[in-house]
Amino acid sequence: MARLEGKVCLVTGAASNPGLGYAAVQLFAREGAKLAISDIDEAGLEACAAAARAAGAEVLAFRQDVTSEEGWTHAMDAIKDKFGRLDVLVNNAGIAMLKPLAEFTLAEYHRQMDVNMTSVFLGSRAAAELMREGGGGSIVNMSSIAGLVGVPGVSAYGASKGGVRLFSKTVALEYATAGVRCNTVHPGVIDTNMQQVSIRDNPEVFEQLKREIPMGRMGRPEEVAQCVLFLASDDSSYVTGSELVVDGGQFAQ
Numbered sequence: 001m002a003r004l005e006g007k008v009c010l011v012t013g014a015a016s017n018p019g020l021g022y023a024a025v026q027l028f029a030r031e032g033a034k035l036a037i038s039d040i041d042e043a044g045l046e047a048c049a050a051a052a053r054a055a056g057a058e059v060l061a062f063r064q065d066v067t068s069e070e071g072w073t074h075a076m077d078a079i080k081d082k083f084g085r086l087d088v089l090v091n092n093a094g095i096a097m098l099k100p101l102a103e104f105t106l107a108e109y110h111r112q113m114d115v116n117m118t119s120v121f122l123g124s125r126a127a128a129e130l131m132r133e134g135g136g137g138s139i140v141n142m143s144s145i146a147g148l149v150g151v152p153g154v155s156a157y158g159a160s161k162g163g164v165r166l167f168s169k170t171v172a173l174e175y176a177t178a179g180v181r182c183n184t185v186h187p188g189v190i191d192t193n194m195q196q197v198s199i200r201d202n203p204e205v206f207e208q209l210k211r212e213i214p215m216g217r218m219g220r221p222e223e224v225a226q227c228v229l230f231l232a233s234d235d236s237s238y239v240t241g242s243e244l245v246v247d248g249g250q251f252a253q
């Protein structure tokens, strides 16, 4: 049986291809999920929806800026109208502003925190209550290995991802008896559009990074999607408040 058969799943930041949200959506579609997908990039979102529909999934696609509280209210309303419930939320949308601390403006810092961390607060708060009403669910929050250890050049990004990590543990504890699980995924260097931009901007840093990956290569978005699927599905029914590192061994050193 498909691992998400009949489950209603919302994935944010689904438009970018190659991207982690897009890959999760396509895997979820093959695993029998009913999908709600969102992004600010409407053209990319439509392409993601079309591919998921071609795989047989029922898909509700809508524009959503994850930093907007009102946007989350609309998202929950649209999902309730279409599917009547929500079983899985993947808080995936994110941006990476990479530069030395001294060059960061306060506005950039706030932007980084809003998109990566405030979004997770807003989304988890909205979804956890809807899931509680439905008898339970699973929230998967996308962090990073930069949310586990310090990395030069990622001060605000690392703060946002470290925040996501600890925030998720608290959600897990507050909702444990309600059957709502909450876990984080910590990718290393994965070959997506986001990563291609940072390789283009910092080619030497990337060469150094690649040498530090024990498996000697970047990860593929599909390899992260498999971890997201595990945490989203009932296969992880006793897993909450945990962190799943998917990094080719980088963090083991």
Ligand SMILES: NC(=O)c1ccc[n+]([C@@H]2O[C@H](COP(=O)([O-])OP(=O)(O)OC[C@H]3O[C@@H](n4cnc5c(N)ncnc54)[C@H](O)[C@@H]3O)[C@@H](O)[C@H]2O)c1
Binding pocket: 012, 013, 014, 015, 016, 017, 018, 019, 020, 021, 038, 039, 040, 041, 044, 064, 065, 066, 067, 092, 093, 094, 095, 096, 115, 142, 143, 144, 145, 186, 187, 188, 189, 190, 191, 192, 193, 194, 195
């Ligand atoms: N690629 C990696 O190596 C890597 C490593 C660790 C963590 N991550 C995290 O994984 C997640 C996905 O990363 P990716 O590599 O697929 O990035 P990506 O840039 O390829 O895709 C991110 C998506 O988020 C969307 N987005 C950005 N701001 C948004 C907003 N305000 N509202 C709604 N959508 C918005 C973008 O339009 C895009 O479609 C991010 O949270 C990222 O920080 C990525």
